[in-house]
Amino acid sequence: MKTFKNLRVILIMTLLVAVLSACGSKSNSNNESSSNSGASPSANESGKVPDPIELLNVSYDPTRELYEEFNKSFALYWKEKTGGKITIKQSHGGSGKQARSVIDGLPADVVTLALGYDIDAIAEKGQLKADWQKSFEQNSTPYTSTIVFLVRKGNPKGIKDWGDLIKEGTQVITPNPKTSGGARWNYLAAWGYATKTLGYDEPQTLDFIKKLFNNVPVLDTGARGSTATFVEKGIGDVLLAWENEAYLAIKEFGDKFEIVTPSISILAEPPVAIVDKNVDKKGTRAAAEEYLKYLYTEQGQEIAAKNFYRPRLQSVVDKYKDQFAELNLLTIDDDFGGWKEAQAKHFSDGGTFDQIYKPGS
C-alpha cells in the first residue's frame, strides 16, 4: 500500500511539472522571435552587435539561385570590409506564405518578396515602418523583371502577343493570382495590354481577360508549379512566366522551348526591406542594411543580371542589354495606382478575377 502512495505522489508531481512546462511554453510561443534572439538582449541595448552575425533572408520561390550566389559574394565582401564573419540563411516559399510567417514570428532580418503588397501586410502589423519602400533606392527594388511567354520550340500556335492567347484552342498556363504573387503580375500585364488596345473600355477589357482565363486548363498555386505543368507535364501551348523563370527553363531544356516577348508587359518590381523590429532586437541592423545595399553595387547587380533579373545600374544594364529585350513596360504605380488599389480592384474577393468565375458566366 505504501509503495502505491509513493507512486501516486510521484505521478502527481510529474503531472504538475508537465502542466507547468506546457503553460510556460504556451506563454512563450506568442513572442517566439524574442526567445530565439533572446540570447543577447542586453548586448543589443548597449549597442553591441552579436558575433558572429547571422542574417535571415525570407524570400519567395524563384530567387533561390539568385541568393545562393549573392550570399556567398556578400560574405566575402563583409569579411574584407569588417574582418568579421557573417552567415546568411535563406528561406523560400510562396510570397504570401512567407509574409505570413514573418507576421507570425519568423525572425527575418530582411524580406525580399515578390510584391510590395506582401511587405505592406507585414508593415501593417507594425514590424516595419509604413514607408519602408522609401528606405532604399529605386522604390527599394534593386532588380526588376517582367512577364514573358514561354512557348514550345518552333512556336506551333504562332503566338506573338497577348491577343493570340484568347484564340480558341490555345491553352494558356498561369498560376492562380489569388495564391501566387507572380501570377498577379501576369494578370495585370494582360489587363494592361487589353486596356490599351481596346481603348480603355473596362467591360471589353474584362471580357478579354475572361476569354484568356477560359483558355487556362490548370491553375497551379505557385509559379514553380506552373512551370512544371508546362515544361515537365507537357500541358498547354504557352506559359506566362517571370522572365527569369523563362530563362531558367531555356537554360535547362534549351532545345524544347523559346521565349516570346509581347509588345506590352509590366515592370515587375520585387522589393526588399529590413524588418525593423527583428533587427533592433537582434542588433543586426547595420549588417542588414549593408546586405541590401550590396544588392545595388556593381557586384550585386552583376549577380542579379546573371540570374536573369533586370539590373538597375546603368553600367550593368549596358553589359547585359542583349539578354533583355526592350519592350513597353507598364508600372504598378503609374498604370494601376499602386498595390493597394490593384489588389482591391482585381484580386480581393469579388474583384475582377473572381468575376471571371461567377456562376453562369
Place this chain on the structure above:
Amino acid sequence: MTLLRKKDRVLPGLSITLGFSVLYLSLIVLIPLAALVIKSADLSPSEWWDTVSDPRVVASYRLSLTTAFFAALVNLVFGLLLAWVLVRYKFPGKRIVDGLIDLPFALPTAVAGIALTTIYAPKGWVGSLLEPLGVKVAYTPIGITLALIFIGIPFVVRTVQPILQDMESDMEEAAVLLGSYRARTFFKIILPDLIPPLLTGFALAFARGIGEYGSVVFISGNMPMKTEIAPLLIITKLEQYQYGEAAAVAVVLLLISFVLLLLINVLQRWSNRRLRSVKGG
C-alpha cells in the same frame, strides 16, 4: 476485469487519468479548435454568412465532400479485399505487400500528388492511354478522387485486418459443412462481424479526404467552381491575409464533417448492438 479491485488498476485512479486526458485533449485539440472558431468571430454575422454561402465556396464544399465520399467508398471495397488477401492467404512477398499498405501514410502528400499527376496527366504514362478513350483523370474530379483513394487506403485495411485475423474459421467451416453457399457464408457469417471496423475505416478515410490538401492541389487543376477543393479556398483566403474568412470556411467544413462522422458513429453503434443481439440470441 472483476478480479482486480478498483484500487489495484495498473494506472492510478480515475481522477488523475481523467484530469490528464482532459488537459491533454484541451491543449492538443480543443484549444486550437476554439481558436479557429474565435478567429471566425472576427466577422460580423452578415459577413460570415456571405463568406460561407458564396457560390464558389459552396461548390468547393460539394466537391470536397463528394470526392472524399466516393474515394472512401472505393477504399471500403478494395481495402476489404486487400485485407482479406493479406490475412487469409500465404504467398511470396506477402510481408512486402503488407508493408506497402502503410506507405501512403509516410509519403509527403505533395510527393504523392506530383507523382500521380505526372502519371495521369494527358501526356503521362497512363493518362496518354486513357486520353484516346475520352477519359480525363488529371485536372478533373476523377483525379481528385484518385488522390484521395491513394491517401485513404491504409485506413480501411488497417482497421479491418486485426478483426479478420481474430476471426476464427470454425464458423465458416461449420456454415460450409451445413451446406451454406459461398456467397451466403460470406454475407451471413463473415460480413456482419466486419461491418463495424469497415465503418470505422470508411469514416477515417472520408474525414482524411475532406481535409486533404497536398496531394490534391497538383492533380485537381484548381479551377474555380469545377475542381477547386475547400482546403484550397481556405489557403487562398489566408494568402490574402483574410484570417477571419478562412476560419469561417474552415469552421463550416468542420461542422459538416463532424455531423457526418457522428452519423457514421451512430450507424456503427447500431450495427454493433444488432450484431450482439443476433449473436446472443
